[in-house]
Amino acid sequence: MHSQAPDVGVPPLLDALRSGTALLHVALEKRLPFFAPRLDADWYQRVLQAYYGFYRPIEARLHDGGLIPIGFDQALRAKTPTLRNDLNALGLSDEAISALSQCPSLPHLDTPAACLGALYVLEGATLGGQILRREMAQRLALNADNGGAFLNVYGTETGRRWKRFLDYLADVPLAPPRPPAGRGCGALDIQLF
Template identity: 55%
Template sequence: MPPVQSPPAAPSVLNDLRAGTHTLHVALEQRLPFFSDTLDLGFYTRLLSAYFGFYQALEDRLTHSAFIPSGFDLAARLKTPALVQDLRALGVDPHALPRCQHLPTVRSEAQALGVLYVLEGATLGGNVLRKRVAEHLGLDADNGGAFLFVYGEDTGQHWKAFIEFLGSVPLDATGRSEAAQAACSTFSCFEQWLDRQEVLL
């Protein structure tokens, strides 16, 4: 009798999220102006203003959502306060800025995780952008660059903790699909918003 083989392990939600968002992620990265020769202080300020309009609206939705998984400390991971700090340092009143109205749906824990995956992943990527902004514009956490270094030296540890949390939430195939769709929607909504604010290449 041949040995009994275990069934292949179900793909993790992280794999589904990475695979599902790859094309949208790459497309958006190529349109962000951080490494463009046109990036000056004025353009950067407009870009951060657009980021604020999206992040503030989306984080407000998450804060009032009943679907943030138990055990996830959302308050500790909000990026809007850092954006407010940066905009004020750059002479912008955040309260006067427009807010994005077209946001991803958050009607399940899986959808919440998909949205959070995009926001946390963007924070991890902010480390590279922070160095560019520091070198090119002379900005740091005190004068307009706090958002790109919101977790400071703990960025890698925060990402690792998020991935561990993501893997701890039990999701079936439907849940993993919902998470991936919500992540894709987050990328799409963000790109469309930045496009409307005319800050993309």
């Protein structure tokens, strides 16, 4: 095993987010069913329903919390409407979608840093959706018109929006880290102005 050289140009916040989420990222990838041999249209629909049950409440909490530092366009980056459209395209009615279970255990989004961490995960998942989009197009013939738009929610803008998000993170003013007070998220416990 070789060690990676540190990326000298990486802003401290991005470096902290990457290192703080790396193990969770690997564990989640192993659990996702997108590459499972038995994945079919019904299973895909159940996965999208679960995504909707997570994205709807977390996006609402991020929006309502008012703690995201200035410069992030939540309306431009909302995924819930696209998930709803995909579920409609897959045959679910608006009533059935509204009745879907919502995730009761969301991350604590009580600081700007926690919000930035959540946004990093959501935006990173959007970038990763490009790989999943190609797999679902090949295996299930899904595209933006028949239930696969969420996996390509930004379309041709995906790479540029990821870069702009990283630039946004780099521009967020950070205060020097405070000593731990018995509470926090390790590498993600960053204080903002």
